[in-house]
Amino acid sequence: MAFPSHKPTGRSFDAGDYSYKTFKSQSGKEVRILYGDKRTGMKLQLQYQNIGDNQADDFIGHYDQVKGGFETFTLPDEFRAGFEGVAERIDVATGNKWRYESAPQLTQVRPGVSTVTVNLIGVL
Amino acid sequence: MAKVYTGRDGVMQLAGATLAKVVSFSLQASLETLETTTLGDNLRSYSPGVTGYSGSATLLYYKDDSNNINTTDLLNKLYKTGTDGVGSSDTVELTFRWIDGADNNDIKLTAYITSASIGAATGDIVRAEISFQGTGALSTVTIS
Numbered sequence: 001m002a003f004p005s006h007k008p009t010g011r012s013f014d015a016g017d018y019s020y021k022t023f024k025s026q027s028g029k030e031v032r033i034l035y036g037d038k039r040t041g042m043k044l045q046l047q048y049q050n051i052g053d054n055q056a057d058d059f060i061g062h063y064d065q066v067k068g069g070f071e072t073f074t075l076p077d078e079f080r081a082g083f084e085g086v087a088e089r090i091d092v093a094t095g096n097k098w099r100y101e102s103a104p105q106l107t108q109v110r111p112g113v114s115t116v117t118v119n120l121i122g123v124l
Numbered sequence: 125m126a127k128v129y130t131g132r133d134g135v136m137q138l139a140g141a142t143l144a145k146v147v148s149f150s151l152q153a154s155l156e157t158l159e160t161t162t163l164g165d166n167l168r169s170y171s172p173g174v175t176g177y178s179g180s181a182t183l184l185y186y187k188d189d190s191n192n193i194n195t196t197d198l199l200n201k202l203y204k205t206g207t208d209g210v211g212s213s214d215t216v217e218l219t220f221r222w223i224d225g226a227d228n229n230d231i232k233l234t235a236y237i238t239s240a241s242i243g244a245a246t247g248d249i250v251r252a253e254i255s256f257q258g259t260g261a262l263s264t265v266t267i268s
Contacts, residue, residue: 006162007162007163007164008162008163009159009160009161009162009163010163011163049158049159049160050158050159050160050171051160081162081163081164082162082163082164082165083163083164109158109173110158110173110174113158113171113173
Protein backbone atom coordinates (compact mmCIF):
# COMPACT_ATOMS: atom_id res chain seq x y z
CA MET A 1 0.00 0.00 0.00
CA ALA A 2 1.55 3.26 -1.15
CA PHE A 3 1.05 6.58 0.60
CA PRO A 4 -2.52 7.74 -0.15
CA SER A 5 -2.74 9.82 -3.31
CA HIS A 6 -5.36 12.29 -2.06
CA LYS A 7 -4.72 15.97 -2.75
CA PRO A 8 -3.97 17.86 0.46
CA THR A 9 -5.87 20.97 1.50
CA GLY A 10 -2.82 22.41 3.24
CA ARG A 11 0.91 21.84 3.07
CA SER A 12 3.94 23.25 4.84
CA PHE A 13 7.50 22.34 4.04
CA ASP A 14 10.72 22.87 5.99
CA ALA A 15 13.77 22.41 3.77
CA GLY A 16 15.99 20.80 6.42
CA ASP A 17 19.75 21.33 6.42
CA TYR A 18 23.12 19.76 5.67
CA SER A 19 24.91 17.88 8.38
CA TYR A 20 27.71 20.00 9.84
CA LYS A 21 29.19 20.97 13.15
CA THR A 22 30.21 24.42 14.29
CA PHE A 23 33.24 25.14 16.46
CA LYS A 24 33.77 28.57 17.94
CA SER A 25 37.10 29.79 19.30
CA GLN A 26 37.54 32.18 22.24
CA SER A 27 38.24 34.97 19.76
CA GLY A 28 34.87 34.38 18.13
CA LYS A 29 36.29 32.79 15.02
CA GLU A 30 33.89 30.13 13.78
CA VAL A 31 34.88 26.92 12.00
CA ARG A 32 32.34 24.62 10.45
CA ILE A 33 32.99 21.05 9.41
CA LEU A 34 30.67 19.53 6.82
CA TYR A 35 29.86 15.88 7.49
CA GLY A 36 27.72 15.13 4.47
CA ASP A 37 26.91 16.38 0.99
CA LYS A 38 23.19 15.67 1.15
CA ARG A 39 20.53 17.87 2.69
CA THR A 40 18.37 15.98 5.14
CA GLY A 41 15.84 16.50 7.91
CA MET A 42 13.20 18.00 5.61
CA LYS A 43 9.87 18.31 7.37
CA LEU A 44 6.54 18.13 5.63
CA GLN A 45 3.11 18.64 7.13
CA LEU A 46 0.12 17.67 5.00
CA GLN A 47 -3.46 18.51 5.94
CA TYR A 48 -6.50 16.81 4.49
CA GLN A 49 -9.56 18.70 5.71
CA ASN A 50 -13.10 17.35 5.54
CA ILE A 51 -12.37 14.16 3.66
CA GLY A 52 -14.49 11.02 3.82
CA ASP A 53 -13.74 8.53 6.57
CA ASN A 54 -12.93 5.91 3.93
CA GLN A 55 -10.19 8.22 2.66
CA ALA A 56 -9.04 9.21 6.13
CA ASP A 57 -8.43 5.64 7.21
CA ASP A 58 -6.09 5.17 4.22
CA PHE A 59 -3.49 7.12 6.20
CA ILE A 60 -3.86 4.88 9.23
CA GLY A 61 -3.59 1.85 6.94
CA HIS A 62 -0.38 3.19 5.42
CA TYR A 63 0.98 4.07 8.86
CA ASP A 64 0.47 0.44 9.83
CA GLN A 65 2.00 -0.85 6.63
CA VAL A 66 5.27 1.03 7.16
CA LYS A 67 5.24 0.14 10.85
CA GLY A 68 4.78 3.68 12.08
CA GLY A 69 7.98 5.71 11.92
CA PHE A 70 10.16 2.67 11.23
CA GLU A 71 10.16 2.29 7.43
CA THR A 72 10.71 4.94 4.77
CA PHE A 73 8.68 5.61 1.64
CA THR A 74 8.19 8.02 -1.25
CA LEU A 75 5.19 10.26 -1.86
CA PRO A 76 2.87 10.37 -4.88
CA ASP A 77 2.86 13.50 -7.06
CA GLU A 78 -0.53 14.54 -5.66
CA PHE A 79 1.07 15.82 -2.45
CA ARG A 80 2.55 18.69 -4.50
CA ALA A 81 -0.84 19.73 -5.92
CA GLY A 82 -0.96 23.44 -6.67
CA PHE A 83 2.81 23.97 -6.39
CA GLU A 84 4.06 25.61 -9.58
CA GLY A 85 7.76 25.80 -8.75
CA VAL A 86 10.36 23.09 -9.26
CA ALA A 87 8.57 20.04 -7.90
CA GLU A 88 11.65 18.29 -6.56
CA ARG A 89 12.50 21.21 -4.32
CA ILE A 90 9.62 20.51 -1.96
CA ASP A 91 10.25 16.78 -1.96
CA VAL A 92 13.04 14.92 -0.22
CA ALA A 93 16.50 15.66 -1.63
CA THR A 94 18.43 12.96 -3.48
CA GLY A 95 19.10 9.94 -1.32
CA ASN A 96 16.42 10.81 1.20
CA LYS A 97 13.07 9.17 1.78
CA TRP A 98 10.16 10.13 3.97
CA ARG A 99 9.14 8.52 7.21
CA TYR A 100 6.47 9.43 9.73
CA GLU A 101 7.72 11.92 12.29
CA SER A 102 4.57 11.37 14.36
CA ALA A 103 1.40 9.36 14.04
CA PRO A 104 -1.29 10.73 11.67
CA GLN A 105 -3.83 12.83 13.58
CA LEU A 106 -7.42 12.03 12.64
CA THR A 107 -10.16 14.36 13.85
CA GLN A 108 -13.80 13.45 13.29
CA VAL A 109 -15.66 16.49 11.98
CA ARG A 110 -19.12 15.01 11.56
CA PRO A 111 -20.47 11.54 10.75
CA GLY A 112 -18.52 10.21 7.80
CA VAL A 113 -16.20 13.23 7.55
CA SER A 114 -12.77 13.60 9.11
CA THR A 115 -9.71 15.82 8.99
CA VAL A 116 -6.26 14.24 8.88
CA THR A 117 -2.89 15.82 9.59
CA VAL A 118 0.30 13.98 8.65
CA ASN A 119 3.81 14.97 9.77
CA LEU A 120 6.73 13.53 7.81
CA ILE A 121 10.48 13.91 8.02
CA GLY A 122 13.07 13.27 5.32
CA VAL A 123 15.87 10.89 6.28
CA LEU A 124 18.87 9.44 4.49
CA MET B 125 -56.06 31.88 -4.87
CA ALA B 126 -53.08 34.15 -4.87
CA LYS B 127 -52.23 35.38 -1.42
CA VAL B 128 -49.67 37.54 0.29
CA TYR B 129 -49.18 36.58 3.92
CA THR B 130 -49.07 39.23 6.58
CA GLY B 131 -48.62 39.37 10.31
CA ARG B 132 -52.33 38.65 10.68
CA ASP B 133 -51.70 35.17 9.32
CA GLY B 134 -48.95 34.38 11.80
CA VAL B 135 -49.47 32.23 14.88
CA MET B 136 -47.00 31.01 17.48
CA GLN B 137 -47.86 28.03 19.60
CA LEU B 138 -46.31 26.59 22.71
CA ALA B 139 -46.96 22.86 23.22
CA GLY B 140 -49.85 23.07 20.76
CA ALA B 141 -51.56 26.01 22.46
CA THR B 142 -51.65 29.35 20.70
CA LEU B 143 -49.80 32.07 22.54
CA ALA B 144 -51.65 35.32 22.99
CA LYS B 145 -50.26 38.73 22.14
CA VAL B 146 -47.34 37.66 20.02
CA VAL B 147 -45.93 40.78 18.40
CA SER B 148 -43.39 39.13 16.16
CA PHE B 149 -41.42 35.97 15.62
CA SER B 150 -38.64 34.91 13.34
CA LEU B 151 -37.06 31.58 12.61
CA GLN B 152 -33.68 30.93 11.01
CA ALA B 153 -32.29 27.73 9.53
CA SER B 154 -28.57 27.47 8.99
CA LEU B 155 -26.29 24.97 7.36
CA GLU B 156 -22.67 24.62 8.36
CA THR B 157 -20.50 24.03 5.29
CA LEU B 158 -17.23 22.11 5.34
CA GLU B 159 -14.65 23.32 2.86
CA THR B 160 -13.22 20.60 0.64
CA THR B 161 -11.05 22.80 -1.58
CA THR B 162 -7.65 21.22 -2.18
CA LEU B 163 -4.32 22.70 -3.16
CA GLY B 164 -4.32 23.47 -6.88
CA ASP B 165 -8.05 24.19 -7.08
CA ASN B 166 -9.16 27.61 -8.31
CA LEU B 167 -12.72 27.41 -7.05
CA ARG B 168 -13.89 26.64 -3.55
CA SER B 169 -15.92 23.49 -2.96
CA TYR B 170 -17.92 22.47 0.07
CA SER B 171 -19.57 19.50 1.69
CA PRO B 172 -22.74 19.92 3.75
CA GLY B 173 -22.23 19.91 7.49
CA VAL B 174 -24.67 20.24 10.35
CA THR B 175 -28.02 21.99 10.06
CA GLY B 176 -29.47 24.02 12.91
CA TYR B 177 -32.47 26.16 13.76
CA SER B 178 -32.82 29.20 15.93
CA GLY B 179 -35.01 32.21 16.26
CA SER B 180 -36.60 34.85 18.41
CA ALA B 181 -39.98 36.17 19.38
CA THR B 182 -41.50 39.18 21.09
CA LEU B 183 -44.67 38.94 23.16
CA LEU B 184 -46.67 41.47 25.09
CA TYR B 185 -46.69 40.54 28.76
CA TYR B 186 -50.36 39.65 29.08
CA LYS B 187 -52.67 38.23 31.74
CA ASP B 188 -55.90 36.69 30.50
CA ASP B 189 -59.29 36.50 32.21
CA SER B 190 -58.20 33.30 34.00
CA ASN B 191 -55.16 35.07 35.44
CA ASN B 192 -52.81 33.06 33.24
CA ILE B 193 -49.84 34.96 31.87
CA ASN B 194 -48.94 34.14 28.29
CA THR B 195 -45.18 34.14 28.77
CA THR B 196 -44.98 32.04 31.93
CA ASP B 197 -43.88 28.75 30.35
CA LEU B 198 -41.28 30.51 28.22
CA LEU B 199 -39.72 32.78 30.82
CA ASN B 200 -39.71 30.07 33.48
CA LYS B 201 -37.24 28.04 31.44
CA LEU B 202 -34.58 30.59 32.35
CA TYR B 203 -36.00 32.61 35.23
CA LYS B 204 -36.08 29.93 37.91
CA THR B 205 -35.09 29.48 41.50
CA GLY B 206 -32.75 26.82 42.79
CA THR B 207 -29.19 25.94 41.91
CA ASP B 208 -29.82 23.30 39.24
CA GLY B 209 -29.81 25.70 36.30
CA VAL B 210 -31.24 24.57 33.00
CA GLY B 211 -31.60 20.85 32.49
CA SER B 212 -32.04 18.74 29.39
CA SER B 213 -35.77 18.55 30.07
CA ASP B 214 -36.17 22.32 29.91
CA THR B 215 -37.18 22.31 26.28
CA VAL B 216 -40.25 23.84 24.71
CA GLU B 217 -42.31 22.63 21.76
CA LEU B 218 -42.75 25.62 19.49
CA THR B 219 -44.95 25.78 16.42
CA PHE B 220 -44.80 28.62 13.93
CA ARG B 221 -47.84 28.79 11.71
CA TRP B 222 -48.89 30.77 8.69
CA ILE B 223 -52.64 30.39 8.20
CA ASP B 224 -54.29 30.30 4.80
CA GLY B 225 -57.98 29.79 5.38
CA ALA B 226 -58.34 26.18 6.50
CA ASP B 227 -54.75 25.39 5.56
CA ASN B 228 -51.94 25.66 8.05
CA ASN B 229 -48.33 26.08 7.02
CA ASP B 230 -46.39 24.90 10.04
CA ILE B 231 -42.85 24.57 11.29
CA LYS B 232 -42.61 22.76 14.60
CA LEU B 233 -39.47 22.24 16.62
CA THR B 234 -38.13 21.46 20.06
CA ALA B 235 -35.98 24.23 21.46
CA TYR B 236 -34.14 25.60 24.43
CA ILE B 237 -34.84 29.17 25.45
CA THR B 238 -31.41 30.77 25.21
CA SER B 239 -32.30 34.29 26.26
CA ALA B 240 -35.29 35.98 27.78
CA SER B 241 -35.62 39.62 28.60
CA ILE B 242 -38.44 41.60 30.14
CA GLY B 243 -38.60 45.09 31.56
CA ALA B 244 -40.82 48.08 32.04
CA ALA B 245 -40.63 51.60 30.70
CA THR B 246 -42.69 54.68 31.36
CA GLY B 247 -45.39 55.11 28.73
CA ASP B 248 -44.73 51.76 27.12
CA ILE B 249 -46.26 48.30 27.15
CA VAL B 250 -44.25 45.57 28.85
CA ARG B 251 -42.83 43.12 26.36
CA ALA B 252 -40.97 39.86 26.77
CA GLU B 253 -38.32 39.05 24.21
CA ILE B 254 -37.02 35.54 23.86
CA SER B 255 -34.44 33.78 21.74
CA PHE B 256 -34.40 30.06 21.25
CA GLN B 257 -32.10 27.40 19.88
CA GLY B 258 -33.64 24.37 18.22
CA THR B 259 -32.44 20.92 19.20
CA GLY B 260 -32.80 17.84 17.04
CA ALA B 261 -34.94 17.50 13.96
CA LEU B 262 -37.95 19.58 13.03
CA SER B 263 -41.02 17.53 13.90
CA THR B 264 -43.32 19.19 11.37
CA VAL B 265 -42.64 21.12 8.19
CA THR B 266 -45.65 21.87 6.05
CA ILE B 267 -44.57 25.13 4.50
CA SER B 268 -44.25 25.00 0.76
